[in-house]
Amino acid sequence: MESTHTGHEAGHKFLARLGKKRLRPGGRTATEWLLTHSGLQTDSRVLEIACNMGTTAIEIAQRFQCHITGIDMDKQALANARKNILANGLSHLITVQEADASKLPFPDNHFDVVINEAMLTMYADKAKARLLQEYLRVLKPGGRLLTHDIALTERREDECVTQEMQAAIHVKAQPMLSDDWLALFRDAGFRDVIRSEGAMTLMTPKGMLHDEGLAGTLKIIRNALKKENRPQFLQMFRHFRQNRDRLRYIAVVSTK
Template sequence: MEMEQDKLGHNFLARLGKAHLRPGGRVANDWLIANGDFNKEKKVLNIACNSGDTAIALATKFGCNVTGIDLDEEALEKARHTVTENKKVSDLVEFVQGDIIQLPFSDNQFDIIVNEVMLTLLPLEMKQQALTEYLRVLKPNGLLLTHDIMLETKDEAEDVIAELEDVMNATIAPLTKSEWKENFKQCGFRNVDTFSGEISLFSPKGLIDYQGFAGVLKIIGRALKTKNHKSFIKMLKAFRDAENKLEFIAICSQK
């Protein structure tokens, strides 16, 4: 599933200043955090950490040790630079390059794994391979917190998924709620709890919640530049079309 990093949709959004690709916005994120039992004693793994915003935020808020992993070395360099300048968490956060299908960690190493949207981008077999790896590196009774995209129904979803794949330049493979839960259970997870609702990635409220009013204005300003305008409008339309057929799903499960 490799492709040129500069063509990936999430990297385009990051250049505009849209730091978080969270379909359920702050509501879903807050639900996951509330279920995560974070504290300074916990060792946390942040899957597909990108530029490190989530890893740094968790270490700052809870004082926990966080390891971020991503394939994109350029994003990791940015993350390392950011954490080096943040003296409060520089001893708590590290970033490593690696593949989620073959995590470079020993068994039973982490108390919590945080994985946002990554599973949606994997075909079914790779979803199961990733979940099996997450289970391996989690400690007994450890928690997996995921935030993904959910099909409301299998009917009439093909067109909107194809549109999203086009604008994101990536595979989009969401599942229904029952399919998500069944896959987690098949891979060995228990106590699979879910929270779902409307996608708010590009809604005015969702944008302001995460970016702030000034941040939204900056995104709009960058999006309206000639080199970005066409791609942004196309992406905005795709996610607006998806709102009627797709939802977010946040999942808290246990080893």
């Protein structure tokens, strides 16, 4: 994942620093849909790729009491995840480690579920396909891949919205049309591909209240309005508000 515009933080790191815990385009609603269709059970073995601060892994462990391995390339995110896991008393169910999603340090046919939210969008299309091959490799036959990304509502030939988003979040994101996302999973060898789509709620007031609660939302806004944070926050907020009809979240469940 490449960051752009030196001197600016990548959008997800910036929002995390402001206090945001849900860093997904469709927020809690999309993650809940994925978990409802995950087939998770107590004896499931789960891999979360790009686990960040551990929010989803903690939710899965609390809800299903299954074992989760989380990986991330960001050392600070992993440190935060370990702290959050410990605070929730879930060290017996969740382990996290630094690892590269393109070279997963796990054997073939190892996991029942792989979950990867808000990451594939950040890669070029060919890189997306290579990552999916690696996810397919570590999944058991019949295992499920849960993903949560950004979908375009207009043809990719109009690069305007993509370029604007890259400038706003300071990452070379490459969202796709919904049908192109589904084709990507099928071409990688997945079957029974199903989806849920909806409005992006990452930075809407309603979405933040739903995902972070009143106290969490007030903390984010208070930090966002500090002099050093205000320009980047407003740039991101305006971009997603102005493009609310051209960008959506897409949650996908695919089976090996």
